[in-house]
Amino acid sequence: MAEKNPIPKRERILDSAEALFAEHGYDGVTLRQIAKGAGVDVALANYHFGKKLDLFQAVFERRAAHLNESRIEALHACQAKAGKKGPSVEQIIEAFLRPLELAQETGDDGWRHYLALIAYINNSPYWGPRMMSQLFDELVQEFISALKKALPKARDEDIYWCYHNLSGALTLTLANTGRIDKLSRGKCSSDDFQAAYDHMIPFTAAGFRKVCASRS
Amino acid sequence: MAEKNPIPKRERILDSAEALFAEHGYDGVTLRQIAKGAGVDVALANYHFGKKLDLFQAVFERRAAHLNESRIEALHACQAKAGKKGPSVEQIIEAFLRPLELAQETGDDGWRHYLALIAYINNSPYWGPRMMSQLFDELVQEFISALKKALPKARDEDIYWCYHNLSGALTLTLANTGRIDKLSRGKCSSDDFQAAYDHMIPFTAAGFRKVCASRS
DNA sequence: GTCTATACCGTGATAGAC
């Protein structure tokens, strides 16, 4: 009692909820589990955040602004560096992805859990349409504009379908399911985010170029 | 009562469970909702399938064998056609994906729901490791072998990471969340599976070639 | 064998007392 836990209870509730929602989804988690994980009483989550759904929203929103800022900064930095002709497809995708890698490799598991939660939401037919747009559309549209400039001959539909493929590859990476470990019999690891992005960037950039260059 | 519903109740339970699990996940669905959707009594699910988890498994397994067969057939057909030198990366990916498109476009929603359920499971850190391997590893390994032949200079890790990207793009497509509709302001539709695969095949094939050709 | 009605008992979210 003399030594106070340095992390306030309110934050610990968010941390615990984040980890559990990411692993089991919204309905797979109870407030009691969250409270136990945070080392607080059940009712405290209610006191701070109201309903379970509001807590879910609060977790979702907590890190969004910071994440969006670092990705936008990365985009603007690569645009400034590229000068008038604008950055290449690779450079844009790099700016889209590397801030995630940095967040995932902070050592603190919070970001890893948060991004797994985004993967859960983005892949869900229920949550996806309800939650993704409000926080991420603005960012995505800015990246898509940049990609259109880098691929001036591309049709709009082609750009969007390519972005969809990129988003899918990213989502499965964020979900961090360990499936690639099994399939590759240990040659690759879901936790090796650097390897994931090192492959994803040239993979998707080549895909964009191929699809957006050809006329069907 | 004179006219009997042509679909037996046991199947209707599976159909209803399939649709609901795909939309809301395992914990987001109650047996009572499933029963209501099937137009049967709550206890009937228990009678036919036992525990909720067993019903989930039964849904997961019902269409798996048929799906695996049609994908393996497609692979063997393209291998036979290609002759000694073996099929190209595009042809292999085509064989991997097109049977899914055919299933999704039967008109009957069952396959669409089933494949959305696979997306849910594959993207879940909880269910993915527990369920994907048992039914799909054999198939995937056969496709990966074919890809290795088509890309003889590739390192194993590169092949697996490329497959991971393909799997992610596919998973998000199967999840059918409608997100691309919003982002593209109606120019693309999640329900347009043909467009999805028409783009995914050249996109991922180009990615495989790029990543598996270069030495880092 | 197939199916329904219903009861049981644990657990969940939430509100109100302190």
Place this chain on the structure above:
DNA sequence: GTCTATCACGGTATAGAC
């Protein structure tokens, strides 16, 4: 901020109808 009560709902078992 915390503890506890409430009350609905969930999974599951049982009894028996057709």
